[in-house]
Amino acid sequence: MIQTLHIVPEYNEELIYPAICKSMEALNIAADLRPEMKIVIKPNLVMAKSPDFPATTHPLVIKAVIRWLREQGMQHITIAESSGGLYNAEAMKHVYHVCGMDTLGEGAELNMDFSAQTVNCPAGFKNHSFHLITPIVEADYIINICKLKTHAMTGYSGGIKNLFGTIPGLEKPQMHYRWPEIEDFSNMLLELAQTVAPNLTVIDAIDAMEGNGPTGGTSHPLHMLLAAKDFYTQDCFAAKLMGLEPTEIVMLRQALEKGLARPKELALVGDPVPEGLSPFQKPDTIKLDFTNGVPKFLRKPFMFVASRLLKSYPQLTPEKCVGCGKCAESCPAHVIRIENRKAKFKRKGCISCFCCQEMCPMKAISVKKAL
Ligand code: SF4
Ligand code: SF4
Incomplete structure (x- = not known):
């Protein structure tokens, strides 16, 4: 290759x-x-x-x-x-x-x-x-x-x-x-x-x-x-x-x-790979695979439990939000609504996909970790 x-x-x-x-x-x-x-x-x-x-x-x-x-x-x-x-x-x-x-x-x-x-x-x-x-x-x-x-x-x-x-x-x-x-x-x-x-x-x-x-x-x-x-x-x-x-x-x-x-x-x-490349900063939400060494049939339940313990949720910075609604439009779980020109998030039902963060043009959505 x-x-x-x-x-x-x-x-x-x-x-x-x-x-x-x-x-x-x-x-x-x-x-x-x-x-x-x-x-x-x-x-x-x-x-x-x-x-x-x-x-x-x-x-x-x-x-x-x-x-x-x-x-x-x-x-x-x-x-x-x-x-x-x-x-x-x-x-x-x-x-x-x-x-x-x-x-x-x-x-x-x-x-x-x-x-x-x-x-x-x-x-x-x-x-x-x-x-x-x-x-x-x-x-x-x-x-x-x-x-x-x-x-x-x-x-x-x-x-x-x-x-x-x-x-x-x-x-x-x-x-x-x-x-x-x-x-x-x-x-x-x-x-x-x-x-x-x-x-x-x-x-x-x-x-x-x-x-x-x-x-x-x-x-x-x-x-x-x-x-x-x-x-x-x-x-x-x-x-x-x-x-x-x-x-x-x-x-x-x-x-x-x-x-x-x-x-x-x-x-x-x-060209050869340059020496001394600096590692990239990882996202706040990264869902790393912790299952190395875990038997294959146990990986899915293991990741299920680990991801719940380490679950992250979107968090709004209200001063940055302009109420454009792009986050609500892209939310597959329909847990965002716009009230008084600000986004409101319901944690219940959120699947932590971060489509809202991806689509926010104002960088008004950050990540809050459950733990
Ligand atoms: S996409 Fe961003 S700026 Fe627009 S309503 Fe949602 S949080 Fe506010
Ligand atoms: S993380 Fe996904 S499910 Fe949760 S509020 Fe954002 S778009 Fe909706």
Whole structure:
């Protein structure tokens, strides 16, 4: 499995483009492409945030990939994403604009088809089908371009987690409600990843996010672009670059156990891993996997008890709240209401998914630990 790593000191087109060209060559991507193919680029546009803030894929990384694709003769390139919140023309035009997608030039179209289709999953999956945005279902070749971040619920966000944005709009919070336990939610993410099966995953880690990701953290530049076809193994590699142990992140531990991630087969091409990388600050809410050494059949009840003892809840800073209602809109458990232009939370029924924290544009929601 070839993993590319290129050092890119800053968001500069003249530095990013050569790194993308070298990655594509090392992975022999041109051999997989034909000009008539429908290529879909799936960035991380979790919410309307400026590219200066490390929550979303930087437009210059996407632009460099589009430039390379056009030079290979690719004619049908679409950028498709379902951000948090509503999935419609008005909401997505705003996200595209704020995230800098309208600076990409004419080489690719921004998706404006907001339909979705049901895709059946293989027997043996707990999720027998997924409802996915249409461009993903109809794509011939999917390029997943994610942002490297720590994540309040899953601990880590890279290639696998980015694919959650192929589920339309407010169906995402419903998935949190359907699978409130981290074991089940992580398994769902892996089954989703196996269904979408992107052909190539690029990780934008020139600037990355630490702390309360995916939207409430802070900048932690790694000055790197990573690329691989095998995004499961790549995620384990990227987690290690952040100072996270893959076996402590449930999603990655499951990918290792299922044989999806195979770190021993990784062959690094490009620049070496720099020495002395500083570890990323973990989110306040991180649900680490404590089950190493616990027999497999006891892991789920063990995590169930541990997660209740260590459960965290959202807490409002009322002075920051502007009463916009984005938190209530995204709450799958419907335990938030807006009263007198302030959010009010009911603890009973809260599943600690932190969709509210993720969608709050004012950073008005923090984390309160039960213990
Ligand atoms: S907590 Fe945040 S998302 Fe919720 S109403 Fe207040 S400002 Fe809006
Ligand atoms: S209040 Fe926040 S953390 Fe609790 S269920 Fe609703 S969105 Fe999830």
